[in-house]
Amino acid sequence: MKRYNVHKVFHRRINANLLVFSVALLLATVANINFWSALVHAVGGFSLARLPLLAGSLLIVVLLFHALLIPFSFRFVAKPALIACLVVASASTWFINEYGIVIDKAMIQNVFETDLREASELLNWRLVLFVALTAGLPSLLIARMQIRFPSGLRGLGQRAGIFAGALALAALLLVLLFKTLAPAVREHRELRYLLTPTNVVQALNGYLRNRWSTPVALQQIGRDAVKGPRWAGAARRTVTVIVVGETARAANFSLDGYARPTNPRLAREEGLINFARVQSCGTATAVSVPCVFSVLPREQYDDSMAKHQEGLLDVLSHAGFRVLWRDNNSGCKGVCDRVEFVDMAAPSPGKPHCAGDECYDEGLLEGLPDLIRQPGKDLVIVLHQKGSHGPEYAKRYPAGFGRFGPVCRSSEFSACSRESIVAAYDNTILYTDHFLAQTIDLLRQAARDADVDTSMLYFSDHGESLGEGNMYLHGAPWMFAPDEQTHVPMMLWMSDGFSQRFRIDRACLQARRDQPLSHDNVFHSVLGMLNVETAVLNPKLDLFHACVRN
Template sequence: MLTLGASAFLVLAHNQSFWKTFLSATGGMRLGNLPVYVGAFIALVLLFNAILTLVNFRFVIKPVLIALFLAGSAASYFMNEYGVVIDASMVQNVFETDSKEAHELLSWKMVQTVTLLGVLPSLLIWRLPLRFPPVQRGLLLKLGTVIVSLLAVAALLILLFKTLAPAVREHRELRFLLTPTNMFQATHGYLKRKWATPLVIAPLGTDAGRGAKWLPGARRTVTVIVVGETARSMNFSLNGYARQTNPLLSAQAGLINFHNVSSCGTATAVSVPCVFSGYERDDYTGDKAASREGLLDVLKHAGFDVLWRDNNSGCKGTCDRVRYEDLSQPTAGDPLCNAEECYDERLLRDLPRMIRDAKKDLVIVLHQKGSHGPAYWKRYPAAFNKFGPVCQTNELEQCSRESIIAAYDNSILYTDYVLSKTIDLLRAAERDGVDTAMLYFSDHGESLGEKNMYLHGAPYIISPAEQRSVPMMMWLSDGFRTRFRLDSSCLAARSDQEFSHDNVFHSVLGMLNVSTAVYNPKLDMVHACTREN
C-alpha cells in the first residue's frame, strides 16, 4: 500500500509539466480523451509501483521515498517555473554552476514548493508505522506485485497504443519531463560521461605553424575572442530587433555582423567545450572534447601566447593548459563590482598595458557573464537601465513578460558597450603598432517566455530557436586585414549566410593564417574572402 500510494503521489503531484505537455500532445482536454488520460495515469502509477516494490524492504523503502520526494519536488519546481527539462546537460549544469549562479535560482516559492511536495510528505513517510511480512512470504508478495503491475501496464499500453504511440514519437520531450525517471536517466548519463573521461589528453595540431603571410619582422598581432553568455541574436538591433540595443556597435566602422548563426548547445557546459574542441556539433560529445586538446592548444603550438580571462563560472576545461585569470570575484572599492559579482567591463582592465608589454603575438579570450538569468537586472550597471519597467526578482512569475524582456534587453545594451569599448581599445593598439582583431559569439541563447519557456538548457533536439540562435560578429583593424589579405566587402556579403559554432575553430585558424592538418577551409568563414581566393 505504501509503494502504491507513493507512486500515485509522485505521478500526480510532481509531474505538472509532464501532464500539461501530455494533454497537448494528445489533442487537448476533451471528454472523449478521458479514457486515455485515466489509462496513462494508472499505467504510470503501476509502473512506478513495480519499480518501488523492488526496493520495498525494511530500512530501505523510507530513505528511498524521502530522497525521491525531496529531489522530485525541486525538479518539479524548476520545470514548472522556468519550463526547463531534466536531461544529462541540465545535471551537468547543476554540478558545474558556481554558488552565485545557484543562489539566484533560489526563491520563497521554491521553498514553499519543496516544503509542500517534498518535506511534508517525507515527514509523513518517516513517521508512518510499517509492518513487513516474513521474508519468504514477503518476497512472494513482491514478486506477485511486480508481475501483476507490469502485466497491467502492458495491457493498458496495448489498449491505448493508437493514441500514445504518435504522442510519444512526436513529443520526445515527454521522457525528459516525467519525474523522477528523468532525474535517474539524466544523472546516469552525466556520471557515465564524467567517469569515462580519460586521464590522458590526446595532442591536437602539434604541426601548427605560421603561414606565408607571417613575414619576418612584421608587427605583433592581438586577437580577442569574446565568448558571450546567454545572448540571443533576435534581441540585437544589429539583427533587426525593434529596440535599439546596439547603438554603439552599429556605429563601429568595419564591424561585420553575422545574422544567421546557431549554437552547438543550449547550455554553457556544452557549448563552450564544443566550440573550442574542433568537433562539429553532430560529432561532438563531452568525452571526446575532454580527451583531446582544442583550439587554444593549437594556437599555443603555433607560437601564440594564449590567455583566458573569466567573469563567469570557468572555462569548462577548454583553458586547462593556457594562462587563466579569474576576474569574477568582487573586491572592496572596485567600481566595476558590486557586493555579489563584477561587471563584464572588468575583463578589459589592464588590457592596453598587457597588449603594449606583450613580447609575443597574443590571443586573449574574454568569457563574459553577459545576460545570464534569471537575475538579468544584476548583469549591468545602473547607467544602462534604459528599458523598463524592469523585473528585479528571480521569481519570474511575479513579473510581467515585458519587464523580464526589458531587464534582458538592458543586459544586451551593456554587452554592446563592452564590445564597442573592446574595439576602441584594439583600434588604439593599432595606432601603437599592433595589428588587432575581435571575434564575438554567444555560447547559447535564452527563452523569455515563448511557449511558456524561460532560461535555457533544453535538449537540443527539442530546443526552441530562441535558445539556439546566437549573435556573432567580427572586427578587423586595417593592418590586420592588409597583412592577412582579408576582403571586408566579401565578408560583409557573407553576413546573411548560415553559420554555426562549427565554424569558429577553423575561422580563427584561418584569419590568423595558421597552417595545420586539422584546419578545414570549408568551415572557415574567412577563407573564401582572402584575396588569393
C-alpha cells in the same frame, strides 16, 4: 461523541507495499502536472473521447513508478528513499513549472558546473514553500509512520509478485494504447524530460557515467600547426580577442533587426561585420563552450570525446601564440586547462567594476592595455562574459544601463510581467553592446600606440527563452529547442593593419553576413583568420578561406 487520539492516527501502522503504492500515486499525479499538461496537448487536447487514453496513460505511469519503488520497500531503506524521491520530484516540478525547462543530462551538467553565486539566484521562498507543502508534509508523515515490512521468503515473494505484476499490467496497457500513444510520444520527445523523478535519475546517470568514465589519454591534434606565408616579413605583433558571450540571443540585438535600440554603439562602429544567421552548438554553457572550441562538429560532438581531445586553444599554442583565458563566468569547462587562466569573477574590496557579489564584464578589460604592450609572442585572449545570465538579469549591468523598463528584479518570473523580464534582459544586451564597443576602442588604441595589429571575434554560447511558449531560461534539448535558444549573435572587427597583413577582403566577408553559419565555423575560421596551417583545418568551414586575396 467518539474522541480520536491524533497521536495514534499519526502513528498508525501501514504495510510497506501500500505505502510504496501511495507514494507512486502521489508522484504520478501531483509531481507531474506539467507532464500531463504536455501529454494532453500532444494527443490533441482533452475530450471525453480521449479520456480512456489519458486514464490508461496515468495508470501506466503509476504502475511503472510502483514497480520501480518496490526494491526500496525494505526496512532502513524505505523511508529515506521515498522521502528523497518526493523532495527531488517536488523541486524538479517547481523549476519545470516556473521556468518552462526540461531536465536532461545537459541540464544536470549545468547544475553541477554552475558556481554558487549563480545557483543562489534560483533559490527563493516560493521554492521553499512549494517543496515544503508538496514534499515536506508527505515526508513528515512517512518519517513518523510505523511501517509493517513483509519478512522472510514470503515478503520477498510478495515484492517480486508486485514488481512483476505491475510491469506486466503496464506492458499490457501500453500494447492496448500503443497505436494512439506512440505517435504522440514520438512527435513530442520532450515528454520523457518532463516525467519526474525518472527524468532526474536518467539525466544524473548520464552525467555521472561521463564524469566517472575510465580516464582516457589526451588526444593531441594540430601538433603540425605553423604560421603560414602571410606572416612572412611581419614586424608588428598581433593581438586577437575572442569574446565568448553568455546567454545572448540574436533576436534581441538591434543589429539583427530587433526594434529596441539595444546596440547603439556597435551600430556606429565602422568596419564591424555582423553575421546574422548563426546557430549555437548547444543550449547551455556546459555544452556550447567545449563544443565551439572543439574540432568536432555539432552532429558528431560528444562531451566525453571532446574532454579528452585538444581544442582550438591548444592548436594556437602549438602554432606559437600566447593564449590567455580571462573569466567572469563559471569557468571554461575544460577548454582552457592547458593555457593561462585568470578568474576575474570574484569580487574583492576596492576591485573596480564590482557591486556586492557581482562583477561586471568591464572588469575583464582591466590591465589589458598593459598586457598587450608586453613584448613577446603574438596574443590570443579569450574574454568569457557573465553577459545576460539569468534569471536575475538586472544584476548583470551597472545602474547606468537600465535604459529600458520597468525591469523585473526577482528570480521568480511568476512575480513579474513578461514585459519587465524582457526589459531587464534587453538592458543586459545594451551593456554587452557597451562592453564590446569598449573592447574595440581598446584594440583600436593599441593598434595606434602599441605597434600591434588587432582583431576581435564575438559570439554567444547560446540564447535564452523569455516567455515564448511559456518557456524561460535555456537548456532545452537541442533537438527541439526553440530558435530563441539556438540563434546567437556573432560579429567581427579588425584593425586596418590586421586585415591588410592577412589580405582579408572585408567586402567579401560582409557579403557573407546573411549566410547560414554555426559554432562549427569558429574553430576553423579563427585558424584561417590567423593564417595557421594545420591538417585539422577544414577550409569548407573557414569563413575567411574564400575572402583572402593574393
